[in-house]
Amino acid sequence: MDRSTFRSLGNYNYRLWAAGALVSNVGTWMQRTAQDWIVLAELTHRSATAVGIVMALQFGPQLLLLPLTGLAADRLDRRKLLIATQATMGALALALSILTITGLVQLWHVYVFAFLLGCASAFDGPARHTFVSELVGQADLANAVALNSTSFNAARMIGPAMAGVLIAAVGSGWVFLINAVSFVAVLVSLFRLRAGELHPRPAARQAKNGLAEGFRYVWGRPDLRAALFALLLVGTFGLNFPIFISTMSVTVFHGGAGQYGLLSSAMAIGSVTGALMAARRARPRISLLLTGASVFGVACAVAASMPHYVLFGMALVVVGLSAQTITTSTNSLVQLSTEPALRGRVIAILLAISLGSTPVGAPIVGWVADTFGPRWALAVGAASGIAAALVLLRYLMKYRGVRVRIDSGLPRLVPSIVHRTRAG
Numbered sequence: 001m002d003r004s005t006f007r008s009l010g011n012y013n014y015r016l017w018a019a020g021a022l023v024s025n026v027g028t029w030m031q032r033t034a035q036d037w038i039v040l041a042e043l044t045h046r047s048a049t050a051v052g053i054v055m056a057l058q059f060g061p062q063l064l065l066l067p068l069t070g071l072a073a074d075r076l077d078r079r080k081l082l083i084a085t086q087a088t089m090g091a092l093a094l095a096l097s098i099l100t101i102t103g104l105v106q107l108w109h110v111y112v113f114a115f116l117l118g119c120a121s122a123f124d125g126p127a128r129h130t131f132v133s134e135l136v137g138q139a140d141l142a143n144a145v146a147l148n149s150t151s152f153n154a155a156r157m158i159g160p161a162m163a164g165v166l167i168a169a170v171g172s173g174w175v176f177l178i179n180a181v182s183f184v185a186v187l188v189s190l191f192r193l194r195a196g197e198l199h200p201r202p203a204a205r206q207a208k209n210g211l212a213e214g215f216r217y218v219w220g221r222p223d224l225r226a227a228l229f230a231l232l233l234v235g236t237f238g239l240n241f242p243i244f245i246s247t248m249s250v251t252v253f254h255g256g257a258g259q260y261g262l263l264s265s266a267m268a269i270g271s272v273t274g275a276l277m278a279a280r281r282a283r284p285r286i287s288l289l290l291t292g293a294s295v296f297g298v299a300c301a302v303a304a305s306m307p308h309y310v311l312f313g314m315a316l317v318v319v320g321l322s323a324q325t326i327t328t329s330t331n332s333l334v335q336l337s338t339e340p341a342l343r344g345r346v347i348a349i350l351l352a353i354s355l356g357s358t359p360v361g362a363p364i365v366g367w368v369a370d371t372f373g374p375r376w377a378l379a380v381g382a383a384s385g386i387a388a389a390l391v392l393l394r395y396l397m398k399y400r401g402v403r404v405r406i407d408s409g410l411p412r413l414v415p416s417i418v419h420r421t422r423a424g
Contacts, residue, residue, distance in 0.1 A: 164261020
């Protein structure tokens with residue numbers, strides 16, 4: 001791997017932040033796995049709909065609180081805001097662990113904690129994503145964003161597998177407790193940052209309608225509109241991995257918690273690979289998003305047809321790689337091409353789309369899994385990838401002057417003659 005792939009780690013503040021975030025991310029993925037498992041296998045009788053409701057409650061606040069979260073990231077001290085949100089999420093994990101270990105937990109408890117965690121995460125997300133630019137500056141921003149995704153997905157590779165073993169050995173409650181303790185790492189890193197080495201950010205404009213200003217900015221940018229709409233399609237119907245993996249594992253392959261954890265980790269292998277590939281790129285392009293969406297659609301369709309969980313796990317590697325290409329590249333594209341004073345609000349819109357679309361899609365996908373089977377739920381994810389690819393293709397044809405040509409039976413994108421003439 002090229003040394004430039006990890007260049008942001010040469011920065012003390014970023015290195016400290018990344019170390020704390022990695023520990024916390026492992027705990028987060030352990031809790032997500034245990035939460036989905038306890039709902040699917042312990043508090044209900046394999047109800048994918050219940051898992052979808054939990055996801056909706058956890059990610060719904062991204063939409064509900066959108067008028068406040070992006071503005072908070074632009075106007076408040078991001079470091080202090082992150083300390084508050086991380087401490088809150090740690091306390092919620094601790095409370096849920098106590099209820100579960102004592103045997104008092106009920107399904108409605110999980111619903112309530114999922115919603116409260118979603119509220120804290122809604123403020124945490126925009127602040128955490130935009131805080132990266134204060135750690136490394138503009139020159140290394142794309143690299144740092146990609147390395148953040150690498151850390152998050154490396155944790156996805158480790159966390160679910162660890163959770164699967166611990167759930168079988170000691171129960172879900174102890175997994176929630178480990179997650180609560182993991183927040184200490186990121187809090188320590190935030191307190192130990194060298195404030196004098198942070199990169200100051202431009203002050204946000206004092207507009208009365210702060211969020212409206214962010215929407216106007218996005219609407220005036222056809223490239224951002226296309227990228228975010230494609231992300232909306234994939235985020236609503238394609239990024240419902242807890243439903244896809246848990247229902248395929250339990251219902252189709254008749255596996256236990258260990259198999260579920262391994263399948264989640266298999267997809268994370270692809271996600272880590274995709275994030276590392278993104279770290280090597282100086283700047284993402286719309287054409288890369290088109291490729292990622294197309295591969296995602298095909299990979300989900302292939303995964304839906306797999307007859308054995310090992311083959312299903314292999315297909316999940318490609319699903320993870322393509323999904324990560326879409327999400328990381330969209331994040332980098334938005335951060336690098338948005339005015340710094342508006343970055344928090346635009347990132348809040350991005351997160352509301354990628355995470356807040358889940359409350360709409362997860363119950364629908366869960367219902368499809370319960371009614372028609374998990375394979376059909378994956379087919380819905382496949383359709384979302386193809387639809388997203390068509391949106392991006394339309395943008396490239398309308399605004400970038402490309403056309404589709406069939407070469408040796410395969411489609412290729414080539415610049416149109418008119419576009420080349422005008423450019424020249």
